[in-house]
Amino acid sequence: MVDVPLGPAGVIPPAEVEDMELYHPHSWVTKYVFSQDAKVIAIQYSATALGVGLVALVLSWLMRLQLGFPGVFSFIDANAYYQYITMHGMMMVVYVLTALFLGGFGNYLIPLMIGARDMVFPYANMLSFWLYLLAVLVLMASFFVPGGPTGAGWTLYPPQAIMTGTPGGQDWGIILMLVSLMIFIVGFTMGGLNYVVTVLQARARGMTLMRMPLTVWGIFTASFMALLAFPALFVGAVMMLFDRVLGTSFFMPAIVEMGQPLERGGGSPLLFQHLFWFFGHPEVYIVALPAFGIVSDLISTHARRNIFGYRMMVWAILIIGALSFVVWAHHMYVSGMNPYFGFFFATTTLIIAVPTAIKVYNWILTLWRGDIHLNVPMLFALGFIVTFVNGGLTGLFLGNVVVDVPLSDTMFVVAHFHMVMGVAPILVIFGAIYHWYPKVTGRMLNDALGKLHFWVTFLGAYAIFFPMHYLGLMGVPRRYHEMGGMAFVPPSAQTLNAFITVVALVVGFVQLLFVFNLIWSLRHGRPAGGNPWRATTLEWQTPETPPPHGNWGKELPVVYRWAYDYSVPGADQDFVPQNQASITRAAPEPAS
Amino acid sequence: MAVALILVVVALGSVLFHLVSPWWWTPIASNWRFIDDTIIITFWITGLVFVAVVLFMAYCIYRFRHEKGRTAAYEPENKRLEWWLTGVTGVGVAAMLAPGLFVWNQFITVPEDATDIEVVGQQWQWSYRLPGADGKLGMADTRNVSADNPLGLKRDDPNGQDDIIIEGGELRLPVGKPVKALLRSIDVLHNFYVPEFRAKMDMVPGQVSYFWLTPTRTGTFEILCAELCGVGHPHMRGTVMVQTEQEYLAWMQEQSERTFARLSAPD
Numbered sequence A: 001m002v003d004v005p006l007g008p009a010g011v012i013p014p015a016e017v018e019d020m021e022l023y024h025p026h027s028w029v030t031k032y033v034f035s036q037d038a039k040v041i042a043i044q045y046s047a048t049a050l051g052v053g054l055v056a057l058v059l060s061w062l063m064r065l066q067l068g069f070p071g072v073f074s075f076i077d078a079n080a081y082y083q084y085i086t087m088h089g090m091m092m093v094v095y096v097l098t099a100l101f102l103g104g105f106g107n108y109l110i111p112l113m114i115g116a117r118d119m120v121f122p123y124a125n126m127l128s129f130w131l132y133l134l135a136v137l138v139l140m141a142s143f144f145v146p147g148g149p150t151g152a153g154w155t156l157y158p159p160q161a162i163m164t165g166t167p168g169g170q171d172w173g174i175i176l177m178l179v180s181l182m183i184f185i186v187g188f189t190m191g192g193l194n195y196v197v198t199v200l201q202a203r204a205r206g207m208t209l210m211r212m213p214l215t216v217w218g219i220f221t222a223s224f225m226a227l228l229a230f231p232a233l234f235v236g237a238v239m240m241l242f243d244r245v246l247g248t249s250f251f252m253p254a255i256v257e258m259g260q261p262l263e264r265g266g267g268s269p270l271l272f273q274h275l276f277w278f279f280g281h282p283e284v285y286i287v288a289l290p291a292f293g294i295v296s297d298l299i300s301t302h303a304r305r306n307i308f309g310y311r312m313m314v315w316a317i318l319i320i321g322a323l324s325f326v327v328w329a330h331h332m333y334v335s336g337m338n339p340y341f342g343f344f345f346a347t348t349t350l351i352i353a354v355p356t357a358i359k360v361y362n363w364i365l366t367l368w369r370g371d372i373h374l375n376v377p378m379l380f381a382l383g384f385i386v387t388f389v390n391g392g393l394t395g396l397f398l399g400n401v402v403v404d405v406p407l408s409d410t411m412f413v414v415a416h417f418h419m420v421m422g423v424a425p426i427l428v429i430f431g432a433i434y435h436w437y438p439k440v441t442g443r444m445l446n447d448a449l450g451k452l453h454f455w456v457t458f459l460g461a462y463a464i465f466f467p468m469h470y471l472g473l474m475g476v477p478r479r480y481h482e483m484g485g486m487a488f489v490p491p492s493a494q495t496l497n498a499f500i501t502v503v504a505l506v507v508g509f510v511q512l513l514f515v516f517n518l519i520w521s522l523r524h525g526r527p528a529g530g531n532p533w534r535a536t537t538l539e540w541q542t543p544e545t546p547p548p549h550g551n552w553g554k555e556l557p558v559v560y561r562w563a564y565d566y567s568v569p570g571a572d573q574d575f576v577p578q579n580q581a582s583i584t585r586a587a588p589e590p591a592s
Numbered sequence B: 001m002a003v004a005l006i007l008v009v010v011a012l013g014s015v016l017f018h019l020v021s022p023w024w025w026t027p028i029a030s031n032w033r034f035i036d037d038t039i040i041i042t043f044w045i046t047g048l049v050f051v052a053v054v055l056f057m058a059y060c061i062y063r064f065r066h067e068k069g070r071t072a073a074y075e076p077e078n079k080r081l082e083w084w085l086t087g088v089t090g091v092g093v094a095a096m097l098a099p100g101l102f103v104w105n106q107f108i109t110v111p112e113d114a115t116d117i118e119v120v121g122q123q124w125q126w127s128y129r130l131p132g133a134d135g136k137l138g139m140a141d142t143r144n145v146s147a148d149n150p151l152g153l154k155r156d157d158p159n160g161q162d163d164i165i166i167e168g169g170e171l172r173l174p175v176g177k178p179v180k181a182l183l184r185s186i187d188v189l190h191n192f193y194v195p196e197f198r199a200k201m202d203m204v205p206g207q208v209s210y211f212w213l214t215p216t217r218t219g220t221f222e223i224l225c226a227e228l229c230g231v232g233h234p235h236m237r238g239t240v241m242v243q244t245e246q247e248y249l250a251w252m253q254e255q256s257e258r259t260f261a262r263l264s265a266p267d
Helices: A028-033 A038-068 A078-114 A122-141 A173-201 A214-245 A269-302 A310-326 A341-367 A376-399 A401-407 A411-441 A447-474 A492-524 B002-020 B033-063 B079-108 B245-264
Strands: B115-122 B125-130 B164-167 B171-174 B179-185 B190-193 B200-203 B209-213 B219-225 B237-243
Touching (some): A038 A078, A038 A122, A078 A122, A078 A173, A078 A214, A078 A269, A173 A214, A214 A269, A269 A341, A310 A341, A341 A376, A341 A401, A376 A411, A401 B079, A411 A447, A447 A492, A447 B002, B002 B033, B115 B171, B115 B200, B237 B245
Parallel strands (some): B115 B179, B171 B237
Antiparallel strands (some): B115 B125, B179 B209
């Protein structure tokens, strides 16, 4: 792989189409508001998602206050508590993580990393963001309607989601939640089609699939999966909306509400759970795969070493993506479904551990014999590996059907999924922001603030969620707004809860420091230049930074090599950009 | 250096926490000791992997940190190493999955001699039904639920005439006898969970789910609801008393007389 054979790419002249005109916006509004430029849309998506993330963060403080110091804050009653957990969960999973990785990083990085001028359907891309914003507004509106937001838990299981014993069940809360999800999915579909088709159709010359950075592989696979998984949630949402508004009984069996039999019958609550998790499990990997891809690139770049086992990494992404569609019922081992399903789903679930473990090995083998620069993006990548391995391993408890029986629906589950799909992907998002902020703005984020942000976030999050597993092992159920004198729980458990709350508040406040850094560095950050990390991938080779509309000026880049030519023996620098024909810069153009 | 050291502390600190923390599972009171054993196997395997991965990272960070003159090795692939690691991982996964599936098979295979009992969940209380002398429970249907028939029993079912119904009281079980708990809900999802029994299962309106267990020691244990069922979810508690067979039979006798008296009383 030292000198990738140039093949036909070396002799194809650069594209001669003078298409830059097509990409010039014509007014301030079309440039910054109703923009069709993927980079602007990416920033719109990211800013909105970070805003939602801050709201969800505040909700997590409120529920931690209740758990750590029950009864002290009188405004957090059972109703409010369940509304907080529901909104926190749904916001973080769908409106923050999915939107940030695909709408944010996908939009910014796909065209730049594959050498395209923009997404292939810019208008649909613009609509995708505006529908996302509408979905967010509808969701936020539920805080202000009578009865408040739904408190059904983020899984929205019927029948309770649409009944009176649940906050928002017979008010507006659940309706707005379902409508918002439907709008989100419509918007996402427009974006997702764009990401998939752009990767397949708009790659620069020489950018074969097996030369793509793993970031693109991760986002591409996740988008493809999301296009297949979200429709299940859409269908579930439509049916539940009908059950709630029109009185149908898709999910409603013969049932009693507060002592009164209802005019319902024939529906199945389990049907919703299957639909939800047919979406919900792939969703875990829709969040994880972009994180896998991004973290691979962060580690490779900052360890100045090729990613170890690139082909295995690509195949692992694809295999994980495919397998994740046949494991959904591992969320339902104790749901009352046919127990014989347990054999199948436990087996598929544990098989997924193998390609996932391969990814972990290859990350740490990339560090091995590297030249490790411990700058802020790298620190976040290291933090990701620790938390992801920890959370992934506890997944082996929960995936192994009979072990799940005592642990399911306890705080063990809460600790597990926060570690593996909360903390770990968020650390990647932070690392990625520190990494690409210089390209987006032309300035570096403040390093000292970044390091403080990393250490408090990483160690704090670990201190929150690692001990929490043991509460669950002891048997403390999740979704209890107070433990309320369980005989088998020692008083020390409450001390642990208070400790977790204090750490959570500290970690939360440090995120405000990060937001400050984002804003402050816009003007005061150190100027970055075009390629501050000395990275190989195409986005760092743009003629201007930040890249203008159309990205590449007159000529599209031509790609000669894979994305990981770091520390190539014989090269004159410790990196060789993908669009550099020879490993030495001064070399003459290759002969045909 | 500091980074490597902190990672070492994280890895070893986690192990230390595991060993000294006062928070551990409650002493078991059922036959599902195998589940605990499988958890222990899983702790060992995953713990070793976690410590190995983090310590190896720490070593790399210390050994290969950036210094003047250091150059990273260029080695895109190492097929042998990759296949080795894949193989070892596969073995580790199988070592957890095999006992897991073996115990699961036991968990879902109810012994012939297990006694049926019924647990009914509703917002936010537990009710129970025990078969009388005939050993059989009568039929029930949510559509029959009314103020004077809160569990929706089918009144003319001969099997149900001697059933013992406990509303708002405690569930009693004889020690050492296998029990099959038939789980039913008349409103939303609930989950019958006794931490000391290790077993739990959702109760779903419109269907009957089940699990089985053999209580292995006498005592009083708390029943919790483990599936979100509305605002009263944490307060949906109950009590199960595991008694010696003599105590249990005496109590049964008393209940049967009470049930008989109630059924034969004029309306």
